[in-house]
Amino acid sequence: xxxxxxxxxxxxxxxxxxxxxxxxxxxxxxxxxxxxxxxxxxxxxxxxxxxxxxxxxxxxxxxxxxxxxxxxxxxxxxxxxxxxxxxxxxxxxxxxxxxxxxxxxxxxxxxxxxxxxxxxxxxxxxxxxxxxxxxxxxxxxxxxxxxxxxxxxxxxxxxxxxxxxxxxxxxxxxxxxxxxxxxxxxxxxxxxxxxxxxxxxxxxxxxxxxxxxxxxxx
Amino acid sequence: xxxxxxxxxxxxxxxxxxxxxxxxxxxxxxxxxxxxxxxxxxxxxxxxxxxxxxxxxxxxxxxxxxxxxxxxxxxxxxxxxxxxxxxxxxxxxxxxxxxxxxxxxxxxxxxxxxxxxxxxxxxxxxxxxxxxxxxxxxxxxxxxxxxxxxxxxxxxxxxxxxxxxxxxxxxxxxxxxxxxxxxxxxxxxxxxxxxxxxxxxxxxxxxxxxxxxxxxxx
DNA sequence: ACCTGAACACCGTTCAAGT
DNA sequence: ACCTGAACACCGTTCAAGT
Numbered sequence: 276x277x278x279x280x281x282x283x284x285x286x287x288x289x290x291x292x293x294x295x296x297x298x299x300x301x302x303x304x305x306x307x308x309x310x311x312x313x314x315x316x317x318x319x320x321x322x323x324x325x326x327x328x329x330x331x332x333x334x335x336x337x338x339x340x341x342x343x344x345x346x347x348x349x350x351x352x353x354x355x356x357x358x359x360x361x362x363x364x365x366x367x368x369x370x371x372x373x374x375x376x377x378x379x380x381x382x383x384x385x386x387x388x389x390x391x392x393x394x395x396x397x398x399x400x401x402x403x404x405x406x407x408x409x410x411x412x413x414x415x416x417x418x419x420x421x422x423x424x425x426x427x428x429x430x431x432x433x434x435x436x437x438x439x440x441x442x443x444x445x446x447x448x449x450x451x452x453x454x455x456x457x458x459x460x461x462x463x464x465x466x467x468x469x470x471x472x473x474x475x476x477x478x479x480x481x482x483x484x485x486x487x488x489x490x491x492x493x
Numbered sequence: 494x495x496x497x498x499x500x501x502x503x504x505x506x507x508x509x510x511x512x513x514x515x516x517x518x519x520x521x522x523x524x525x526x527x528x529x530x531x532x533x534x535x536x537x538x539x540x541x542x543x544x545x546x547x548x549x550x551x552x553x554x555x556x557x558x559x560x561x562x563x564x565x566x567x568x569x570x571x572x573x574x575x576x577x578x579x580x581x582x583x584x585x586x587x588x589x590x591x592x593x594x595x596x597x598x599x600x601x602x603x604x605x606x607x608x609x610x611x612x613x614x615x616x617x618x619x620x621x622x623x624x625x626x627x628x629x630x631x632x633x634x635x636x637x638x639x640x641x642x643x644x645x646x647x648x649x650x651x652x653x654x655x656x657x658x659x660x661x662x663x664x665x666x667x668x669x670x671x672x673x674x675x676x677x678x679x680x681x682x683x684x685x686x687x688x689x690x691x692x693x694x695x696x697x698x699x700x701x702x703x704x705x706x707x708x709x710x711x
Numbered sequence: 712a713c714c715t716g717a718a719c720a721c722c723g724t725t726c727a728a729g730t
Numbered sequence: 731a732c733c734t735g736a737a738c739a740c741c742g743t744t745c746a747a748g749t
Contacts, residue, residue: 308721308722309722310722310723319734320722320734321724321725321726322734329723330723330724376598377598380645381649382649395665410684413684413685417685420685421639421642421685423645423646424638424639424643427597431597431598447613448613454626458631463635466628466631467634470692471688473691473695474687474688474689474690474691474692474695476695477691504713526740527743528742537714539743539744539745540714548742
């Protein structure tokens with residue numbers, strides 16, 4: 276009778292990682308078992324081990340795969356626009372893969388290396404604007420951590436109401452949670468990002484004011 | 494012969510959660526199995542189910558337990574000191590429980606509700622300083638997300654060097670990773686926090702400048 | 712009421728065997 | 731070289747039984 280359709284393309288590390296990402300995106304992190312990934316490829320679980328060292332390497336690879344989609348910060352425009360654009364692209368990427376975000380938390384940070392690589396051109400524009408190298412690196416890292424922290428809170432979903440709010444014992448808490456829920460995530464993200472960029476701008480003008488020698492008396 | 498020593502105190506939800514947190518702190522998240530937590534209490538795995546609904550509820554409870562240690566933002570001093578103190582206490586707390594940090598990412602956000610509760614007094618000092626309520630809430634949330642993002646990166650450990658850096662093919666990347674590794678985490682944290690607070694201060698003086706009506710002509 | 716032993720349906724992974 | 735079936739040591743959880 277009918278035999279299982281032959282796989283048209285042989286398995287590869289890349290195809291295994293793509294299948295795993297697909298499973299995570301569609302059915303969640305818990306559903307991403309070796310058996311499920313294999314089944315989605317029409318193959319037995321043990322076949323995966325010829326292309327990937329094990330479950331840990333699989334999840335590391337998924338993080339790598341997602342971060343490979345991240346476009347580098349452009350070095351064309353000003354430092355502020357470059358950083359803002361990078362932050363938005365990074366957040367959008369993580370929003371497209373919310374189930375992957377928790378992996379950023381627990382995986383050895385292969386991802387941060389990729390982020391560093393991708394941010395490198397942005398560093399150039401920060402230095403061109405007058406930030407010293409160490410400050411430029413710190414600025415980029417701060418932005419990155421803010422974005423990841425934001426995406427994390429976003430992917431975890433809205434806070435559960437604690438008992439004090441649920442039973443009306445503490446209306447102030449209930450009002451606060453209501454205010455939290457009604458604020459737009461996009462606006463909140465832009466608020467925090469603008470705050471960071473304003474802070475960097477303030478630091479820049481401070482350092483330039485200090486380093487620019489006062490006009491010498493004539 | 495000797496029987497198993499009788500448990501002096503009966504099991505309770507609290508004692509189960511404390512045992513789970515101890516296992517996570519000492520042996521990592523993966524080691525926190527129902528069987529291991531039970532064993533650490535001198536009990537069988539199934540006994541836990543009389544006090545906790547299941548594994549998910551156990552991990553939710555651990556997050557709750559950790560965040561219960563967080564001291565509220567003080568409302569005594571100025572907004573800037575209050576926020577900075579809160580941020581440092583939050584980061585220190587997460588550093589004491591690095592293995593718990595990934596749970597903040599994947600758990601339904603019972604934690605964020607607790608953080609909101611604890612930040613409430615800080616909101617009062619922000620409003621006293623002249624921030625409107627919505628801005629005060631956004632400021633507090635931004636700080637919180639930055640702290641969590643920072644703790645996340647910190648608990649994930651230093652970035653692994655990508656191949657381009659390892660084999661010397663790209664010395665610029667290698668130098669960048671070297672710079673990342675040599676910067677002090679404490680200074681980096683303070684840098685980002687100061688940047689956020691500077692940004693908030695700038696926003697405050699902008700809004701006060703705008704809202705203070707010009708002295709009316711006499 | 713609280714704890715337990717055996718059992719079930721899973722999981723990641725090893726290994727010897729197939730082609 | 732690549733894939734597989736059976737097996738192993740685990741896991742969370744159910745259930746009937748003990749005290």
